[in-house]
Amino acid sequence: MPEPQAQLSDIRHDWQRDEVLSLYALPFNDLLYRAHGTYRAWHDPNKVQVSTLLSIKTGACSEDCAYCPQSGHYDTDIEPERLLSLEEVEQTAAAAKASGASRFCMGAAWRNPTDKHLDQVIGMIDAVRKTGLETCMTLGMLTRSQAQRLKTAGLDYYNHNLDTSPEFYGHIISTRTYQDRLDTLEHVREAGIHVCCGGIIGMGESREDRTGLLLQLACMPEHPESVPINMLVQIKGTPLYGIDALDPFEFVRTIAVARILMPRAYVRLSAGREAMNEQTQALCFFAGANSVFYGDTLLTAKNPAPHKDQVLFARLGIEADRLPVPQAGEPV
Numbered sequence: 549m550p551e552p553q554a555q556l557s558d559i560r561h562d563w564q565r566d567e568v569l570s571l572y573a574l575p576f577n578d579l580l581y582r583a584h585g586t587y588r589a590w591h592d593p594n595k596v597q598v599s600t601l602l603s604i605k606t607g608a609c610s611e612d613c614a615y616c617p618q619s620g621h622y623d624t625d626i627e628p629e630r631l632l633s634l635e636e637v638e639q640t641a642a643a644a645k646a647s648g649a650s651r652f653c654m655g656a657a658w659r660n661p662t663d664k665h666l667d668q669v670i671g672m673i674d675a676v677r678k679t680g681l682e683t684c685m686t687l688g689m690l691t692r693s694q695a696q697r698l699k700t701a702g703l704d705y706y707n708h709n710l711d712t713s714p715e716f717y718g719h720i721i722s723t724r725t726y727q728d729r730l731d732t733l734e735h736v737r738e739a740g741i742h743v744c745c746g747g748i749i750g751m752g753e754s755r756e757d758r759t760g761l762l763l764q765l766a767c768m769p770e771h772p773e774s775v776p777i778n779m780l781v782q783i784k785g786t787p788l789y790g791i792d793a794l795d796p797f798e799f800v801r802t803i804a805v806a807r808i809l810m811p812r813a814y815v816r817l818s819a820g821r822e823a824m825n826e827q828t829q830a831l832c833f834f835a836g837a838n839s840v841f842y843g844d845t846l847l848t849a850k851n852p853a854p855h856k857d858q859v860l861f862a863r864l865g866i867e868a869d870r871l872p873v874p875q876a877g878e879p880v
């Protein structure tokens with residue numbers, strides 16, 4: 549159970565760069581000890597929130613995000629697909645509910661939705677809510693009035709990532725600015741939708757850049773309710789394919805620092821789990837990660853098989869929403 553020392557007045561929005569760099573530089577055990585203490589003060593450390601993703605519109609995106617298999621600028625194995633029908637989304641959401649997820653996140657490979665796109669996706673929010681799942685969408689940039697429309701339709705969360713530091717951003721994306729992203733996040737916040745915002749680690753950025761990303765998030769007037777920390781999934785055909793892999797301990801450190809800076813947030817151990825061993829994932833859960841994507845695929849890339857996750861959670865004594873618990877005698 550959460551311990552009683554968590555105080556709202558302890559939540560800070562004025563973190564300084566040197567403080568964050570000092571956290572990163574702590575001996576690994578000292579950093580994890582501190583992060584885990586924060587985690588325990590604010591959350592049940594044995595509970596993980598579980599979301600399932602669905603790509604409702606895949607590929608042929610006009611943006612040039614250097615990590616993304618869905619960008620139309622790169623020759624990847626992704627086959628572009630039209631927007632899914634309401635029925636297809638309903639069926640997948642019902643299956644996600646049955647498999648134990650608590651939130652359903654619908655992603656579209658758009659720079660931004662047009663108002664016509666919005667007409668088409670609004671009905672999906674209600675359909676997913678009716679299954680009893682929380683709703684999340686990630687559709688690209690939003691205007692103030694589009695965010696308001698999504699709120700009115702009942703959307704619970706909007707995911708829009710900053711991806712990296714303002715300084716490193718230009719190495720990764722040229723087709724929209726950091727400020728564009730901040731503007732969308734402000735529109736989402738103003739509309740009263742919960743904010744899901746994080747980034748990607750392992751794109752060749754420096755620790756200074758990881759610090760810059762976390763500072764952006766932690767110095768927002770309100771911290772995002774959900775902070776996805778993605779490990780780059782290297783996709784053949786994208787410019788970032790083949791770059792040096794990041795030391796997994798640096799990834800764990802990033803989770804730990806995010807937990808310390810944003811105690812109340814759900815820090816999500818997001819993309820990249822398929823290439824991560826179970827020991828690294830366990831360290832991330834100890835460091836304060838309390839949310840994952842669950843299901844065979846992320847948007848287009850592979851994610852660990854549900855049964856594998858069920859077994860992992862059982863071995864760690866982690867309660868993950870309503871996931872089935874493997875029975876004695878099942879392979880571990």
Ligand code: SAM
Nearest residue numbers: 615616656657658686687688709778780781819
């Ligand atoms: N098009 C919308 C947008 O960019 O906001 C929504 C979908 S986009 C695929 C959602 C997020 O997925 C990106 O912001 C990025 O952080 C993450 N992502 C995409 N490709 C990734 C990869 N190869 N590895 C890790 N994260 C990735």
Ligand code: DTB
Nearest residue numbers: 655686776818819846847848849
């Ligand atoms: C987030 O931060 N990670 C998710 C979700 N938000 C939309 C997406 C990860 C995408 C990984 C690559 C793919 O599946 O195409």
Ligand code: SF4
Nearest residue numbers: 609611613616619657
């Ligand atoms: Fe398009 Fe989003 Fe991929 Fe960028 S991350 S190329 S905006 S789908």
